[in-house]
Amino acid sequence: MSVEVYYDDDADLGLIQGRKVAVIGYGSQGHAHALSLRDSGVDVVIGLPAGSKSRPKAEEQGLRVLSPAEAAAEADVIMILAPDTAQRALYTEAIAPNLAPGKALFFGHGFNIRYGLITPPADVDVAMVAPKGPGHLVRRQYVDGKGVPCLVAVEQDASGTAFQLALSYAKGIGGTRAGAIRTTFTEETETDLFGEQAVLCGGAAALVQTGFEVLTEAGYAPEVAYFECLHELKLIVDLMYEGGIARMRYSVSDTAEYGDLSRGPRVIDSRVKEKMRKILGEIQSGEFAREWVAEDEAGRPNFAKWRAEGAAHPIEETGQKLRAMMSWVDRPITETA
Numbered sequence: 080m081s082v083e084v085y086y087d088d089d090a091d092l093g094l095i096q097g098r099k100v101a102v103i104g105y106g107s108q109g110h111a112h113a114l115s116l117r118d119s120g121v122d123v124v125i126g127l128p129a130g131s132k133s134r135p136k137a138e139e140q141g142l143r144v145l146s147p148a149e150a151a152a153e154a155d156v157i158m159i160l161a162p163d164t165a166q167r168a169l170y171t172e173a174i175a176p177n178l179a180p181g182k183a184l185f186f187g188h189g190f191n192i193r194y195g196l197i198t199p200p201a202d203v204d205v206a207m208v209a210p211k212g213p214g215h216l217v218r219r220q221y222v223d224g225k226g227v228p229c230l231v232a233v234e235q236d237a238s239g240t241a242f243q244l245a246l247s248y249a250k251g252i253g254g255t256r257a258g259a260i261r262t263t264f265t266e267e268t269e270t271d272l273f274g275e276q277a278v279l280c281g282g283a284a285a286l287v288q289t290g291f292e293v294l295t296e297a298g299y300a301p302e303v304a305y306f307e308c309l310h311e312l313k314l315i316v317d318l319m320y321e322g323g324i325a326r327m328r329y330s331v332s333d334t335a336e337y338g339d340l341s342r343g344p345r346v347i348d349s350r351v352k353e354k355m356r357k358i359l360g361e362i363q364s365g366e367f368a369r370e371w372v373a374e375d376e377a378g379r380p381n382f383a384k385w386r387a388e389g390a391a392h393p394i395e396e397t398g399q400k401l402r403a404m405m406s407w408v409d410r411p412i413t414e415t416a
């Protein structure tokens with residue numbers, strides 16, 4: 080199955096420059112979209128609740144901040160970049176009353192549309208521009224003249240031009256510099272959740288922690304285990320990013336490559352693949368979404384417990400000490416640009 084990939088020359092920045100955009104939320108993605116759109120000549124307003132800790136950050140960056148309802152009322156394009164679990168109530172209370180025919184409702188991830196938590200009226204465009212990378216890199220890449228690839232999708236094309244508008248928005252945040260792929264809300268949501276759970280966040284974090292545990296429990300120094308299992312991972316992934324797994328294998332020693340080829344499939348074996356399939360099934364059936372929404376409504380007890388356990392893992396203390404010696408990697412996790 081081939082996909083359609085769109086680049087800068089395929090997108091008309093003038094479309095989004097001709098609209099007023101409300102970016103609701105000013106976190107990881109919100110700040111990146113808002114600042115890059117503004118720098119691309121787009122009229123942007125930020126929507127945040129009174130008392131939001133993001134308000135001073137947005138104002139310091141010279142952006143106008145209103146309540147979500149006021150921002151939605153002013154704008155032609157409303158991009159929802161609040162947490163997925165907050166979007167349903169936000170939509171009902173602040174956005175739905177301010178939608179009108181001809182407006183466009185945009186998302187950075189398809190969760191609330193895919194799982195039926197938000198049902199927009201038929202007379203507005205519903206589209207998605209979902210960067211395939213963390214918001215802080217979306218902004219950094221834009222500033223550096225590069226871009227993070229985006230997935231672009233249209234759920235509802237009331238105007239007949241929703242896709243061109245979404246592509247124009249993607250250009251405004253640098254996405255079409257790297258390539259924007261046309262997809263659907265369902266494909267983006269299911270693959271994004273699978274990627275972050277099984278590979279990028281869940282799988283990678285568990286792999287790193289488990290490797291660190293095996294080495295330290297066998298008596299090796301935590302510092303050596305940290306460099307081996309976490310620090311060097313970035314260098315290895317950089318090679319994969321630049322030239323695929325083949326380039327990484329070309330660059331490492333033959334000893335490493337033989338160990339990779341003969342031992343890798345023993346670690347990530349058919350049982351792991353079966354578990355990945357089960358996780359994908361929970362995403363496709365809506366089981367994960369129901370669980371996450373219920374966890375959020377219950378005040379996130381498991382989330383808080385697991386987050387605290389992760390923060391207390393010995394690899395974090397070891398890493399903090401080692402990174403303190405490397406000024407170039409020690410970035411505060413709260414940075415916004």
Ligand SMILES: NC(=O)C1=CN([C@@H]2O[C@H](COP(=O)(O)OP(=O)(O)OC[C@H]3O[C@@H](n4cnc5c(N)ncnc54)[C@H](OP(=O)(O)O)[C@@H]3O)[C@@H](O)[C@H]2O)C=CC1
Nearest residue numbers: 104105106107108131132133160161162165187188213214
């Ligand atoms: N993080 C990422 O890199 C990626 C995220 N996405 C998607 O982007 C969306 C935003 O995620 P992310 O950037 O991580 O979110 P963050 O948690 O980083 O930021 C959320 C922002 O929304 C604000 N906010 C919280 N509640 C409300 C509300 N009720 N109304 C308006 N604003 C609110 C927060 O304010 P306060 O500071 O007061 O809490 C904060 O500014 C999600 O759909 C996510 O799936 C997609 C691709 C990657």
Ligand SMILES: CC[C@](O)(C(C)=O)C(=O)O
Nearest residue numbers: 210211212213271275279
């Ligand atoms: C990998 C996590 C992500 O999907 C992302 C940065 O793309 C997210 O939801 O934050």
Ligand SMILES: [Mg+2]
Nearest residue numbers: 210211212271
């Ligand atoms: Mg993602």
Ligand SMILES: [Mg+2]
Nearest residue numbers: 188271272275
């Ligand atoms: Mg995601």
